[in-house]
Amino acid sequence: MVQFIHAADLHLDSPFKGIKGLPVFIWEAIYQSTFQALTHLVDLAIEKQVDFICLAGDIYDGEDRSVKAQAYLKKEMVRLKEVNIPVYLIHGNHDFKEQDGLQLDMPDNVHIFQEVVETAYYETAKQERIALTGFSYNKRWINERKIADYPARSSTADYHIGLLHGYQEGNSSEHDKYAPFSLPELRSKHYDYWALGHIHKRQVLSEHPLMVYSGNTQGRNRTESGTKGCYLVTLENKTEKIDFFPLAPIQWKTVELSLKGKKSLQEVYQVLNETMSVHQNEEHSTLLAIELTDTGDLLEGVMRKIRQGDLLEGLQQVSKTIPFVFVVQLSIQSKKELNLPSLIQLFPDEWQQTLEELQEGTAFKETTQSFFEQQRLNGVLLARDEKYRKRIVQMAEQEIRQQLGHEGSVIDED
Ligand SMILES: [Mn+2]
Numbered sequence: 001m002v003q004f005i006h007a008a009d010l011h012l013d014s015p016f017k018g019i020k021g022l023p024v025f026i027w028e029a030i031y032q033s034t035f036q037a038l039t040h041l042v043d044l045a046i047e048k049q050v051d052f053i054c055l056a057g058d059i060y061d062g063e064d065r066s067v068k069a070q071a072y073l074k075k076e077m078v079r080l081k082e083v084n085i086p087v088y089l090i091h092g093n094h095d096f097k098e099q100d101g102l103q104l105d106m107p108d109n110v111h112i113f114q115e116v117v118e119t120a121y122y123e124t125a126k127q128e129r130i131a132l133t134g135f136s137y138n139k140r141w142i143n144e145r146k147i148a149d150y151p152a153r154s155s156t157a158d159y160h161i162g163l164l165h166g167y168q169e170g171n172s173s174e175h176d177k178y179a180p181f182s183l184p185e186l187r188s189k190h191y192d193y194w195a196l197g198h199i200h201k202r203q204v205l206s207e208h209p210l211m212v213y214s215g216n217t218q219g220r221n222r223t224e225s226g227t228k229g230c231y232l233v234t235l236e237n238k239t240e241k242i243d244f245f246p247l248a249p250i251q252w253k254t255v256e257l258s259l260k261g262k263k264s265l266q267e268v269y270q271v272l273n274e275t276m277s278v279h280q281n282e283e284h285s286t287l288l289a290i291e292l293t294d295t296g297d298l299l300e301g302v303m304r305k306i307r308q309g310d311l312l313e314g315l316q317q318v319s320k321t322i323p324f325v326f327v328v329q330l331s332i333q334s335k336k337e338l339n340l341p342s343l344i345q346l347f348p349d350e351w352q353q354t355l356e357e358l359q360e361g362t363a364f365k366e367t368t369q370s371f372f373e374q375q376r377l378n379g380v381l382l383a384r385d386e387k388y389r390k391r392i393v394q395m396a397e398q399e400i401r402q403q404l405g406h407e408g409s410v411i412d413e414d
Contacts, residue, residue: 001128001234001235002124002126002130002234002235002236003048003050003232003233004050004051004052004161005041005044005050005232005233006056006212006230006231006242007053007054007055007214007217007247008055008056008213008214008215009057009058009092009197009200009214009216010034010041010055010060010217011061011217011220012059012061012069013035013061013062013066013068014034014220015061016030016221022326023318025320025322026324026326029249029285029322030287033249033250034218034220036218037217037228037248038073038217039076040247041217041230042076042079042080044247045085046083046085049083050232051085051124051125052087052130053085053088054161054163054195055087055088055090055197056092056165056195057094057136058093058165058197059089059091059095060095061095062094063095063096063098063140064102065095065102065103070103071104074106074107077107077109078107081109085109086110086122087109088113088122088132088134088161088163089112090112090113090134090137090164091113091136091137092136092165093137093140093141093142093176093178093198096138096140097138098139113135114135114136115135115136115137116135117135117146117151119132119151120132120133128159129156129157130160130161131156131159131160132160132163133160134162134164135149137165137178141178142179143178143179144179146179146181147164147179147180147185147186150164151189152189152190153189159193159235160189160190161192161193162193162194162195163197164181164197165178165179165197166178166196167179167181167198168180168183168205170182171199175199178198183205186206186211192235193210194212195212195214195233196211196212197213197214199213199215200216200224201224203215209240212231212242214229216228217230218250219248219250219251222254222289225252225253227248227251230244230245230247232245246283246284249285250286251284252287253279253288253289254288254289254290255275255288256291256293257290257292258293259293259295260296260297261297262298263299263302264299265301265311268311269315272330275288275290279325280323280325281323282323284323285324286324288325289327289328290327290329291331291333292306292331292333293333306330309330312327315327315330355393358393358396359390364393368392
């Protein structure tokens with residue numbers, strides 16, 4: 001029997017873009033969360049005395065690999081070395097190796113796969129021989145079918161595991177389509193387990209053999225909600241089993257709250273505080289986005305306090321305790337009350353055309369020129385690359401859709 005941990009997309013030192021104006025202790029907790037999730041992972045590995053760990057890419061959030069992130073990873077890898085747990089690690093599109101000479105050395109229990117598909121072998125304490133095949137990204141965009149380079153199952157190993165950071169073709173997610181593969185391709189290798197990374201929502205693509213996206217270890221924004229963690233994988237002869245373990249110190253949640261029959265500020269404030277209490281627990285902190293529905297009975301003044309952010313600011317006066325429940329967003333869901341066809345439905349062609357125009361560089365540039373020319377924003381100019389523009393347009397689209405009463409996330413997360 002062999003037992004190991006499969007995790008991916010740790011995104012150490014994620015900058016948590018788009019979260020601003022928070023109390024310092026909340027910001028600090030969020031900033032430390034990707035690191036803490038890694039510590040929890042190592043704690044779990046030591047507690048379960050696993051044979052080894054597979055990390056399937058995007059260990060760091062950025063290819064520049066902050067020194068803090070590297071030093072933290074190193075510290076945790078040393079803890080594993082002390083208890084003889086090896087780590088098999090591939091780098092993904094976020095933490096591809098850009099340049100030599102900018103990496104801290106990891107202890108020798110960490111095997112980092114090279115950019116060419118390679119197979120490492122490991123013999124466990126119970127003398128079981130494991131083959132592990134994978135590769136690391138050497139650039140952000142890998143469009144080749146790297147899966148074609150993976151060898152057939154090793155004839156000398158008891159178990160063969162594939163590590164792959166890539167996109168499953170036909171997957172409905174919005175993730176970038178790097179290192180694409182299909183299930184028949186994975187199946188054709190006859191491995192015992194596929195430790196996949198890249199998609200942040202955990203998914204089991206196949207039960208036999210197991211082909212699994214473990215998801216990320218810590219959600220980074222509203223769209224990455226719910227429990228995040230890793231899988232403990234047990235392989236024994238012809239049986240295979242996975243158990244999920246939460247690792248994230250902070251969880252994102254979006255909840256709907258009906259204000260039917262509520263009129264005054266006191267009534268609304270009370271029901272909001274009750275909602276916050278419901279989400280308080282010992283296991284993890286919670287960042288709540290609350291969508292208010294049935295707001296028809298509210299006094300006009302209360303509605304204004306919600307719209308202007310006054311009420312949200314009041315809810316954010318929380319005591320400095322961890323785990324906390326903190327409301328990051330308070331919005332009014334308008335679609336159910338309007339009960340009209342949305343502007344998007346009424347003018348589908350115009351809507352599409354506007355979106356397409358904004359996707360093009362010139363329209364975006366014209367629209368944002370005066371904004372970016374302001375002295376204080378000089379540094380931001382550096383960020384005006386293709387990906388940045390795509391994201392801004394997506395966020396704008398999301399915002400407009402919500403205002404027009406349309407649901408559904410269009411934000412691209414990888
Ligand atoms: Mn990722």
